[in-house]
Structures are given as C-alpha cells and as structure tokens.
Amino acid sequence: MNKLVVGNILHRPLRTVITALAVGIEVVMILTIVGVMIGTLQNSQSEHNGIGADLIVQPPSASFITGIGGAPEPIAVAGVLAKLPHVAVVAPVTTNLSTVGSVENIWGIDFKSYNALKPFVFLAGGPFQGPDDVIIDDIFARTGGGRHVGQTLIVEGRAFKICGIVQHGKGGRKFIPIKTLDNIIGNPDHASLFYIKSDDTKNNGLIEQEIKNTPGLATFKVQTMEQLVSLLTPSHLPGFQAAMDSVIGIAMIVGFLVIFQSMYTAVMERTREIGILKSLGASKLYILDAILREAGLIAAVGTIAGMLMTLAVRAAIWHFNPAFSFGIPGAWWGIAAAIAVVGALLGSLYPAWKAARKDPIDALAYE
Known part of the structure; x- marks a missing residue:
C-alpha cells in the first residue's frame, strides 16, 4: 500500500509539489498571523513587567x-x-x-x-x-x-x-x-x-x-500591574480573536480547496488504474485508504515545508526589523499542523469516496 501511495505521488511530481506548497502556505498564514498578534501581546506583557511599578492609576x-x-x-x-x-x-x-x-x-x-x-x-x-x-x-x-x-x-x-x-x-x-x-x-x-x-x-x-x-x-481606575498584564490576552482585546479566527478560517478553506481539487483530478486521471485494482480484488475500503494516505502524506510534507517557511519569514522579519514582535507559542505549531492535515483529509474524502464507488467494468473500459 505504501509503495503504491508513494509511487502515485512521485508519478506526478509537479502537481505534488504545488499541492504541498499550497498546504505549506496555509501553515505559514496561520503561524504568521499568530506570531505577529500573539507576539505583540507577549512583548507588551514583558515590557509592562519590566517597568518596576506595583500599581497603575488611570483616568x-x-x-x-x-x-x-x-x-x-x-x-x-x-x-x-x-x-x-x-x-x-x-x-x-x-x-x-x-x-x-x-x-x-x-x-x-x-x-x-x-x-x-x-x-x-x-x-x-x-x-x-x-x-x-x-x-x-x-x-x-x-x-x-x-x-x-x-x-x-x-x-x-x-x-x-x-x-x-x-x-x-x-x-x-x-x-x-x-x-x-x-x-x-x-x-x-x-x-x-x-x-x-x-x-x-x-x-x-x-x-x-x-x-x-x-x-x-x-x-480613577486603579490596578496592580499583575491585573493589567492579565488583561493583555486575545479574549480581552476587541476584535483581536475575531481577526485571528478569520485568517485561520481563510487558510483552512484554501488548504481544503487545493487538496480537494488535486485529489479529485488525480482520481479522474486514474480511473483505469482504480478499475484494475478493483478487478484484482481491492475493496472499497482499500481504495479509500489509498487516496486518504496519499492526501495525508502530501499534507505532512506541506506542513513541514510550511513550518520551515515560517522560520524563514521570522528570520527575515527580524533581520530587517529587529524591533518587530513575532512570537509563536509552542502549542500553535501543533495546532497549525493539525489544521493543515485534518483539512487535507477532509478535502480528499469526496474524491476518495468517488474512487471507491467506481464500477470496475466501467473503469476498465474508460479511456
């Protein structure tokens, strides 16, 4: 099964690279927006902690x-x-x-x-x-x-x-x-x-x-510095969480559509191949598994590429503007990877289901 999946991916290298890059861009979009927005808050928290005050009094x-x-x-x-x-x-x-x-x-x-x-x-x-x-x-x-x-x-x-x-x-x-x-x-x-x-x-x-x-x-408003810093979170800033969720949502849609288009086209091109597999006894579950594994592997490669590209973006930003805040919490690396992989698998479900339902006679007669 794995040899079949890898062989199918390598047989269409350009499409595979483009699809993986699209997934990578999805990861970059998520991590970059999180890095900029969360990094700004973390920097503000750090700066306020370093002032040395115990209380802040405001109008x-x-x-x-x-x-x-x-x-x-x-x-x-x-x-x-x-x-x-x-x-x-x-x-x-x-x-x-x-x-x-x-x-x-x-x-x-x-x-x-x-x-x-x-x-x-x-x-x-x-x-x-x-x-x-x-x-x-x-x-x-x-x-x-x-x-x-x-x-x-x-x-x-x-x-x-x-x-x-x-x-x-x-x-x-x-x-x-x-x-x-x-x-x-x-x-x-x-x-x-x-x-x-x-x-x-x-x-x-x-x-x-x-x-x-x-x-x-x-x-007058009187707060301890600890209370002030505790307010510098996405949930306390108007529109902050909504903006971050919107960008992440757009990135998910992009990843979903790219994987869907890629896997659907691949299934259409491999109609005869699928017919041969089914005529040799491959079950619907086998075909479904093969398509999902292929999508998952492409998503995994794209996710790794996206993480590396994010590190490159952060390095470039800090090189040209060291004062720019860019901090990605550790958990978000895993969240971005999960979003990319799950989105890719969801995008490949319909093409995989369509491939599994193909009639082997019709598939073999397909030209």
Whole structure:
C-alpha cells in the first residue's frame, strides 16, 4: 500500500509539489498571523513587567491598552498620590500612539521618577540633558542599520538627539521628556497615567483604598500591574480573536480547496488504474485508504515545508526589523499542523469516496 501511495505521488511530481506548497502556505498564514498578534501581546506583557511599578492609576475613561486616550489628567495628580501612605514613588507618564512615519507608541516620562520605579540599564549614553533628547532601547537601536548616541532621530515629525541607549523591557522603545511630548500633542502639564511603587507590595490594597477615598480620585481606575498584564490576552482585546479566527478560517478553506481539487483530478486521471485494482480484488475500503494516505502524506510534507517557511519569514522579519514582535507559542505549531492535515483529509474524502464507488467494468473500459 505504501509503495503504491508513494509511487502515485512521485508519478506526478509537479502537481505534488504545488499541492504541498499550497498546504505549506496555509501553515505559514496561520503561524504568521499568530506570531505577529500573539507576539505583540507577549512583548507588551514583558515590557509592562519590566517597568518596576506595583500599581497603575488611570483616568476613569482610560483604556487598559496604554497609548490610547491622550493625556487627560493634570500632572499635579502625581503630587496628590505621592502624599498617600505607603506610596514610595509616583511616576507620571504620557503615552501617545504616533502615526508619523510609522505606527508606534511614544513614551513621555519624568526621568527621575520613572527611573526610581526600576533603574534604566544604560548600554550607552545617559539620561536626558535637554528637552529634545530621546532615549531608545537596544532593540530599536539595532534597526535602520544601527543607531548610536548623538545621532539625530525623528520623533513625531521633530528632530531629537539620541542621548542614551538602554536595555529593553522598560515599557516602550522611545522615551522623550514628558513636557516635550505634552507640548507636541498640545496638552501641557498633563499625563496619560501614573505608575506607583509601594513601600511594600502587601500594602497595594491599602493604597488602592486610599486613592478611592481621596476627593477627585474616587472614579480613577486603579490596578496592580499583575491585573493589567492579565488583561493583555486575545479574549480581552476587541476584535483581536475575531481577526485571528478569520485568517485561520481563510487558510483552512484554501488548504481544503487545493487538496480537494488535486485529489479529485488525480482520481479522474486514474480511473483505469482504480478499475484494475478493483478487478484484482481491492475493496472499497482499500481504495479509500489509498487516496486518504496519499492526501495525508502530501499534507505532512506541506506542513513541514510550511513550518520551515515560517522560520524563514521570522528570520527575515527580524533581520530587517529587529524591533518587530513575532512570537509563536509552542502549542500553535501543533495546532497549525493539525489544521493543515485534518483539512487535507477532509478535502480528499469526496474524491476518495468517488474512487471507491467506481464500477470496475466501467473503469476498465474508460479511456
């Protein structure tokens, strides 16, 4: 049986290669969309964990997705928060989703307080020396052929000088003085959110209660960083899961149709061969098994090829843009393989059933 299946596949090498590549492209589509979308979330989770804060305080209307919503609250709120019991550090931050040149989040920080949450690890240069300085992380520094301290960088359509390069994992890729960013977005002395470091994490609940009891802050959103990170999942992001499911669904349909067309054509071309097998005593189950094995083998080869192509795509992306997030959870390799193979087998069911039902007399007379 296996020799027969392999022989049939090798007898039509071009069709086999094209079909396997189509299955491979299906796998690439699934893994790439998962890699980009899940990778972005994983990167955001990692960046937030590295800030060093224990609590995050946001205006009532703020989204849990930092970078959206502008800077609606006065920076003076930081002074009020700093006076509360058990608060060790308060760092006001303005985050702005920039679409100038590329879509990215720009972070406006008060260096002293933000650094007090968890110190930056400088790989080159140092803190801001002026309002037009920018700090970048090491991942972004590797983009564009490499960036160095003293180089000019355009941020929000304005020229900044790179004053420092830091180890990644501090929330963003580009940091500029909060006053500068506030002026750029036209909202001076305001902030998007406030990070708090407590004197002891056991007191996080007490700090939250004190904030709720402070006049003017009762409606503010207060979360621990663990709670915020837990929200950065596909199920909590509007449209995220639907978009991912849609792409995966399209990939499944493509794989199904390609296998169906390939196996149906193969069955039509091998009508006489099937008649000979049945005249020699091959049962319907034998014919069905042969067609499904052939489809399964092609799907397996295509799946492996798709995984290798995905690794090549990831390597190419990281080569040209090291700052791009691309992370595929281990389970998704198996899920993509299962989707491809199951889709291929489903696509070959009708051609296999049609082949198994052929009358041997009619098949032998077929030309």
